[in-house]
Amino acid sequence: MQPVQTHLHAGNGNRFARNVPGRRLGRRCVAALVFAPMLPAAESAVNAHVYVASTHWTAARSFLGRWEAISRMPNPDGLARPSKDALAAGRKFLRQAEAGRIAAPAPYIDEDGEFGFRWTSATGLASVSFMPDGNLVAYIYSEDDGLPPLEVDDRITANTSFNDLIARINNLS
Amino acid sequence: MPTPVVWVGPAENPALCPGPLAAVRDNEVIARLLHENTLEPASSRFMRKEIFSVGLTSIDNQCGTKDGASVDRCDNLSDDEVMRRSQAQAERRPGRKAEGAYFATAGGVRQLRLPGQPDAQIFRVYDDARLVEDEFGPINREHAVVRGDDALSRPQQSGALALIISLFIPERPSQNSQLNLPLAR
Numbered sequence: 001m002q003p004v005q006t007h008l009h010a011g012n013g014n015r016f017a018r019n020v021p022g023r024r025l026g027r028r029c030v031a032a033l034v035f036a037p038m039l040p041a042a043e044s045a046v047n048a049h050v051y052v053a054s055t056h057w058t059a060a061r062s063f064l065g066r067w068e069a070i071s072r073m074p075n076p077d078g079l080a081r082p083s084k085d086a087l088a089a090g091r092k093f094l095r096q097a098e099a100g101r102i103a104a105p106a107p108y109i110d111e112d113g114e115f116g117f118r119w120t121s122a123t124g125l126a127s128v129s130f131m132p133d134g135n136l137v138a139y140i141y142s143e144d145d146g147l148p149p150l151e152v153d154d155r156i157t158a159n160t161s162f163n164d165l166i167a168r169i170n171n172l173s
Numbered sequence: 174m175p176t177p178v179v180w181v182g183p184a185e186n187p188a189l190c191p192g193p194l195a196a197v198r199d200n201e202v203i204a205r206l207l208h209e210n211t212l213e214p215a216s217s218r219f220m221r222k223e224i225f226s227v228g229l230t231s232i233d234n235q236c237g238t239k240d241g242a243s244v245d246r247c248d249n250l251s252d253d254e255v256m257r258r259s260q261a262q263a264e265r266r267p268g269r270k271a272e273g274a275y276f277a278t279a280g281g282v283r284q285l286r287l288p289g290q291p292d293a294q295i296f297r298v299y300d301d302a303r304l305v306e307d308e309f310g311p312i313n314r315e316h317a318v319v320r321g322d323d324a325l326s327r328p329q330q331s332g333a334l335a336l337i338i339s340l341f342i343p344e345r346p347s348q349n350s351q352l353n354l355p356l357a358r
Contacts, residue, residue, distance in 0.1 A: 063215050108217040116331075120339045127331035139332035141288045149288050151328035 057098045060117065063107040064090055067115060080113030086130040089156045090115060093128065093165075100166040124172040128165060130156070138165055145171040180226045180323040181297050185283070190236035192302030192314050194246060199280030200348040203244040203298065203317060204255055205341055207272035208263035218275060218338050224296075224321045225330050237303030237310075241318030244298070247276065247345070250315060265310070275341035278348060282319060285336045287329055295333045296321050 064087065071081040082090075094117070097105070105117035105128075116129035116137075124142035131137055138152040150168050154160070183189060186196035197203070209216055221227055224242040233240045245258060255274050263271040279298040287295060297320050303313040321333055 066215075107215055109215050110217045110220045112220070112222060114217075114221065118335045118338070120335055125332060125335045125339075127335045129331050131327075135327075137327045137331055139328040139335070141332065143288070149328075149332065151326060153327050 057094075057104045060094055060098075060104055060107050063109075064094060067109060079111045080132060082109070082113045082115050082130065083132070083134070085134065085156070086113075086115070086132075089136070089160065090130050093117075093130075093162045096162050097166050097169070100170060102166060102170045103172070119169060119172055121172045126165075126169045126172060128169075136160060140165065140168040140172075142168070142171040147171075180232060181320050183299070185297050185299060188300045189234075190300050190302045192236075192300070192304060194249075194300065194302065194314060197246060197279045197298045197300050197317050199278065199283065201279045202247040202276055202345055202348065203279050203282070203319075204247050204250075204274040204276050205242070205244050206255075206259045206262050206274050208259065208269045209272050217334070218341060219319075219334055221327075221330055221334065224319060224334070224337075225325065226320070226323045236301060237305070237313070237316065239299065239301045239318045241299065241301075241320040243301075244317050244319055245274075245313070246300075246315040246317055261311070273343070275343055276345045277337075277341045278346055278350070279317075281340055281346070281350075282337060285333065285340065287325075287332055287336075293322070295325070296337060 067082055068087050068091075071084065071087060075081060097117075103119060105119050105126075107115070107117050109115040113132040114129055116127060118128075119126040121142075123144055124140075126140040127138060128140075129137040134156055136152060136154055136156050139149060141149040145168070147168070150164070152165070188194075188196040205218055207218065219242050222229075223240070226232065226240060229240060245255065247255065250258075256271075259273050260271040263269040282296045282298055283294060285295050286293065299318050299320065301316045301318045303310060303316050306312050319337075321330065321337075325333060
């Protein structure tokens with residue numbers, strides 16, 4: 001099982017280095033038009049660009065740390081930030097998921113303040129999102145377990161359990 | 174010129190807008206230009222609200238400014254042109270940095286399906302040539318938009334986003350390489 005690729009790559013950054021424009025002269029609209037400096041991952045680095053492969057739990061935790069730091073900052077760009085409660089729920093989910101020994105996810109965040117984690121494999125996919133309206137939204141499917149897709153759109157409370165989600169994600173091969 | 178009145182109502186062929194490129198063919202490579210907020214490099218490559226019309230009270234169907242997730246049709250663009258587009262787009266708002274582009278075929282996008290729904294196309298790719306420069310941007314004959322089925326539930330939207338994000342890759346796919354996807358059944 002592999003996490004969905006983000007556009008952040010350090011661990012596999014050499015892949016991009018092989019494909020920089022100019023290495024394949026004459027090819028159109030090519031290849032690896034990704035400016036990806038090869039920087040090491042950093043914990044809670046707010047103002048530095050952090051490029052990580054997102055294939056390790058340390059990377060996922062690092063992103064969450066960044067978002068927690070950013071959410072405490074002034075908001076000069078006018079973009080929404082995740083709420084403190086949503087980030088706390090995300091931290092709890094990550095902790096339980098890591099303890100559940102599933103593959104590390106690819107974290108993501110968007111301009112509305114939604115953030116979450118994604119996985120894909122050849123036979124399945126999973127997405128767990130923490131929404132600006134306080135809900136947990138999830139979609140999990142694996143061909144291997146013979147179950148229909150799990151769809152969740154529920155309010156996050158102190159009693160929210162992630163056990164079912166983690167068990168289903170664990171079925172992705 | 175027919176114009177769509179609903180989010181994913183019209184057919185993707187014939188073309189919806191005037192311009193030299195006509196409708197987006199399945200074997201065309203399309204590029205999602207990337208930029209990052211300078212504070213946050215993990216930005217999702219497709220946003221729920223732009224691709225699924227979340228929160229829209231009206232739909233812009235004007236050629237060149239259609240709502241949806243913008244992509245560029247690559248067949249007539251050189252590498253340098255795609256690079257320049259990425260930088261120009263990033264510079265339109267402060268605090269953004271160009272990241273280049275990711276690629277997919279239009280046919281690959283159109284073939285994506287949620288599990289158990291083999292007949293339900295999720296994403297449409299509409300031509301959207303911008304033939305005049307205005308406050309929305311410069312002339313862009315290669316502009317197109319991707320729209321996702323707005324009838325999907327939020328969990329289904331999440332699944333669809335995971336699919337399309339994993340389809341776009343940092344290297345140009347061969348024109349037929351993304352057809353017959355594993356989950357497209």
